[in-house]
Amino acid sequence: MQEKEAIETAYSAALQAQYKVMLQAYIMANGDAALEKNAQNVFKAGADIARRARDAAIALY
DSSP states (O other), X not given: OHHHHHHHHHHHHHHHHHHHHHHHHHHHHTTOHHHHHXXXXXXXXXXXXXXXXXXXXXXXX
């Protein structure tokens, strides 16, 4: 059980990191819709990868 909790904690940290990247991209976009859309796409891709990795790691236990 301890491993699963650690994996969930790491997943949460990965999402927080992805959010920070998206926030910085939004700041840099300065209202540019295309750049904001790119930031959203990058966030979603990173979140999807983190979720797949979390699921794979949990499946090991």
